[in-house]
Every structure is written in C-alpha cells, then in structure tokens.
Amino acid sequence: MKAAEGAIVDARIPPILPRIPIQSDKLVRPDWVSSKPRSSRLLWLDKNENLDSELQKVTQRVLASLDPTVLCTYPDSGPLCRKLAKAMTVDPEMLVLTAGSDGAIRSTFEAFVAEGDTVVHTVPTFAMYPVYCQIFGANAIGVEYQRTESGPQLDIERLLWLVENKKPKLVCLPNPDSPTGTTIADRDMERLLVATAVTGSILLVDEAYYPFYPKSVVGLIKYYPNLIVARTFAKAWGLAGLRIGCAVGSKETILFLHKIRPMYEVNTVAVAFLEKMLDHEVDVLESVNRLNEGKRYF
Amino acid sequence: MLGFRTLNGHGNFLHVSFGSYAPTVFASLESLVLFRQDFGDACLAGYSRFSSTTTEEFVPIVDRIRKVVNDQTNKKVSL
Ligand SMILES: Cc1ncc(COP(=O)(O)O)c(C=O)c1O
Numbered sequence: 354m355k356a357a358e359g360a361i362v363d364a365r366i367p368p369i370l371p372r373i374p375i376q377s378d379k380l381v382r383p384d385w386v387s388s389k390p391r392s393s394r395l396l397w398l399d400k401n402e403n404l405d406s407e408l409q410k411v412t413q414r415v416l417a418s419l420d421p422t423v424l425c426t427y428p429d430s431g432p433l434c435r436k437l438a439k440a441m442t443v444d445p446e447m448l449v450l451t452a453g454s455d456g457a458i459r460s461t462f463e464a465f466v467a468e469g470d471t472v473v474h475t476v477p478t479f480a481m482y483p484v485y486c487q488i489f490g491a492n493a494i495g496v497e498y499q500r501t502e503s504g505p506q507l508d509i510e511r512l513l514w515l516v517e518n519k520k521p522k523l524v525c526l527p528n529p530d531s532p533t534g535t536t537i538a539d540r541d542m543e544r545l546l547v548a549t550a551v552t553g554s555i556l557l558v559d560e561a562y563y564p565f566y567p568k569s570v571v572g573l574i575k576y577y578p579n580l581i582v583a584r585t586f587a588k589a590w591g592l593a594g595l596r597i598g599c600a601v602g603s604k605e606t607i608l609f610l611h612k613i614r615p616m617y618e619v620n621t622v623a624v625a626f627l628e629k630m631l632d633h634e635v636d637v638l639e640s641v642n643r644l645n646e647g648k649r650y651f
Numbered sequence: 652m653l654g655f656r657t658l659n660g661h662g663n664f665l666h667v668s669f670g671s672y673a674p675t676v677f678a679s680l681e682s683l684v685l686f687r688q689d690f691g692d693a694c695l696a697g698y699s700r701f702s703s704t705t706t707e708e709f710v711p712i713v714d715r716i717r718k719v720v721n722d723q724t725n726k727k728v729s730l
Contacts, residue, residue, distance in 0.1 A: 505694035534660015566661035644703040
C-alpha cells in the first residue's frame with residue numbers, strides 16, 4: 354500500500370496504545386457513526402424517558418425564560434448546588450453535579466476503582482456498569498437475577514456473601530434496577546450497608562428512578578460514609594437531553610469526586626435551567642402520578 | 652388489562668409477555684411505537700418493555716394490541 358503524502362512511515366515508530374484495559378477487544382461501544390435517529394412519527398417508549406406533554410408545557414416555559422447569555426458564558430454551578438442541596442436536605446458539600454447519573458457512576462469509578470480492584474454489580478443492569486468495569490480494568494463480579502413467577506429476583510445472600518468474602522472496592526446497586534424494575538427490601542439494604550461499611554467497600558446506590566420509586570437512602574448517608582447515591586433529572590424530571598444529575602454522599606467522600614471534577618462539570622444551560630426547574634417539583638410529582646396511572650392502565 | 656402476564660416494576664417502565672401473540676403484536680405496533688421487544692437475559696426472556704406514559708398515550712397502543720388478540724382469537728375459532 355502506498356503511504357499518503359506526508360505520512361511518517363517508519364517501522365521504528367511504536368504503535369499508539371491506550372491504557373491496558375482500553376486495549377481489550379471486549380470493550381466495544383455502540384456504533385457512533387451509522388446510528389439511526391428515531392422516527393418522529395412513532396411514540397418513543399424505548400428508552401425510559403419522560404415525554405409527558407403536560408410536563409413538557411412546564412419545561413418549554415422554563416426554557417423560554419432562560420437568559421440567552423447562558424449560551425456564551427461558562428457555568429457557575431454554586432447557586433444551583435446550594436439550592437439542590439437544600440431541596441434534598443443535605444449540605445452543599447455533600448453533593449457534586451454530574452452529567453446525568455451516568456456521570457455520577459463514572460466519577461465514582463474514576464475516583465475509587467484501580468486496575469484489578471473487584472467491583473460487584475447486578476446482571477442485567479444499566480449498561481454502563483459493565484462498561485466502566487472494563488474501562489477502569491476492574492475485576493467485575495456479576496450477581497445474576499433469578500427468573501421467578503413474579504419476575505426477576507436478586508439473590509441477596511449471594512451479594513452479601515460476595516461483599517464479606519471478596520471485599521470489593523465498589524458495589525453497584527440501582528434501586529430500582531434497570532431493566533428489571535426490581536427493588537431491594539429495606540431490611541436487605543440495611544444489611545448491605547452494614548456489610549459494605551465493615552469491608553470498606555463503596556456502596557453506590559443508583560436512584561435514577563426516584564421518585565417513581567419514592568424510597569431513598571439519602572437520609573442514611575450520615576451513618577454510612579461509604580454510601581454514594583446517584584440521582585438524575587433525566588427520568589422523572591423529563592430532562593434526559595440536558596444531561597444533569599448528581600452524586601450525594603458524606604462530605605469526605607464527595608470531596609474525592611470533586612477532586613476529579615472536570616473544569617466545568619455540567620453546562621451553563623443545564624445549570625440555569627435546573628435552577629428554575631427546581632421550583633416546579635409539584636409539576637414533576639404530578640407527571641410521575643400520570644405516568645404511574647398509565648402504567649396501571651396498561 | 653388484556654390478560655397478558657405483566658411485571659409490576661418500580662421504574663418508569665413496565666414489562667409484558669405477549670406469549671404466542673408476540674410476532675403479530677410486534678408487527679402491528681411497528682408503525683405506532685418504539686419499545687424494547689425482548690431481552691437476552693434469562694430472568695426477562697419473553698418479556699417486552701414499554702416506558703411508562705400517560706393513559707391517553709397508552710390507549711391507542713392497548714387498542715391495537717386488543718384488536719390483534721381479538722382477530723387472532725376469531726381466526727382460531729373460525730378454523
Ligand atoms: C439504573 C440506571 N442508572 C443510570 C441511568 C443513566 O441515567 P442518566 O441519563 O441520568 O445518565 C439509567 C438510564 O437508563 C438507568 O436505568
């Protein structure tokens with residue numbers, strides 16, 4: 354083959370290689386070139402978004418009220434951080450804004466998981482857990498949901514056994530989980546919190562579906578410095594495109610996530626939008642009720 | 652509502668197993684709605700997943716599924 358003009362052809366030049374985990378052929382991401390946009394003629398019920406038209410009336414109004422300078426200025430997320438912390442009844446230091454809950458999950462891996470560390474996650478679960486295990490070179494151990502008459506069921510005893518015996522660096526537990534829709538009983542969550550605290554494992558409870566499922570462990574953070582909660586505004590709040598969420602944990606733990614924060618962790622449009630949208634929690638809860646009603650109708 | 656097995660999950664989505672009606676139901680919904688038809692995992696095999704939406708938005712979907720089921724049942728009866 355003829356080399357392109359100007360190309361450096363020298364057998365002595367070593368190949369460009371990424372970190373070892375990234376070299377793996379097993380790490381494959383969805384095709385980013387030939388993806389097909391979804392047809393606007395169809396109803397989109399494939400990605401667990403919230404397309405409730407009543408809520409969209411509210412978000413449209415908020416969007417229209419934004420100062421256009423949000424487009425040409427860098428974000429200052431302090432005021433939003435403080436307002437969100439107040440809404441969640443936590444201290445602002447206990448919170449870091451992220452690009453959706455996916456961003457919170459990634460930051461948790463980045464801050465805590467070194468190559469070779471053990472990470473326990475459920476199977477099946479949100480697609481990025483196994484991907485981040487690969488990206489960060491973790492020794493991933495999956496706990497498979499069992500098929501039962503009443504739907505998938507998690508073997509909590511196995512999960513606890515793994516925590517106690519493998520002493521993982523990180524345990525990832527969406528509650529509710531996706532795609533199973535299953536939740537962890539309060540008693541089991543407590544056992545898991547205690548077990549992970551004893552082994553020094555981070556327990557990442559992913560509450561992406563809050564408040565469709567209104568139970569939360571945010572109130573338990575004060576007892577468990579190893580607990581990180583991931584939240585998003587993509588689901589109930591109907592803001593999947595805005596890419597904003599947060600991680601909540603003890604001040605000491607969240608400080609580590611701040612240390613690895615990018616220059617601007619979220620964009621100015623998202624910050625300005627969410628600051629205003631937080632005043633519309635009632636509209637969000639009404640939307641959640643409408644969607645839950647629709648679910649019962651089906 | 653249509654007698655199919657459903658899973659009462661806690662996210663903003665629901666699972667339904669269309670059983671032997673699955674191919675016809677999938678074909679009939681193709682021009683109406685995008686949803687996850689099936690899962691490779693044993694714990695959810697045979698289930699389809701729809702994100703939750705309002706009752707008004709679900710009505711035409713449920714109507715279409717009902718029509719498919721009725722048509723197929725009538726066909727079986729007349730055979
Ligand atoms: C359990 C779970 N966690 C996290 C996410 C990612 O959410 P976000 O869009 O906020 O990144 C999803 C999205 O489907 C999910 O199901």
